[in-house]
Amino acid sequence: MVSKTIYLTASLLAIFGVIAIGASAENSVFAQGDKVQASIVPGASTLTDTAYSPNPIEITVGQTVVWTNDDTAFHTVTSGSIGAPDAGQLFDSGLAGPTALTGQGKTFEHTFDAAGEYPYFCTLHPAMVGTVIVS
């Protein structure tokens, strides 16, 4: 009876161990996942610091942010601040071409290779602002 209980306990531990290893493997894939999803929310044209979600976007060096336009209007994801001489130099989904976020479902992505705080905005609606924090 005692040995049966020990056997059962050991079996359960073994099963949970396998489950735990499986779950942590999945988690680590997620944590290392190079892509982090962000959204341009519906109605973003009239919003400011909630137009991009989440805001800020917090990632680690080497990760890629994928912005999806979930609005029906045309938007951009443009690095820097409106009017700054370096605006759009680091990344810019642009107003034309394959990365332009012309409508719903369009995506733009950028990989951040250095730590820092990266402000960005929409050139079509400059009140739309966000920040990517890379650590």
Ligand SMILES: [Cu+2]
């Ligand atoms: Cu916009």
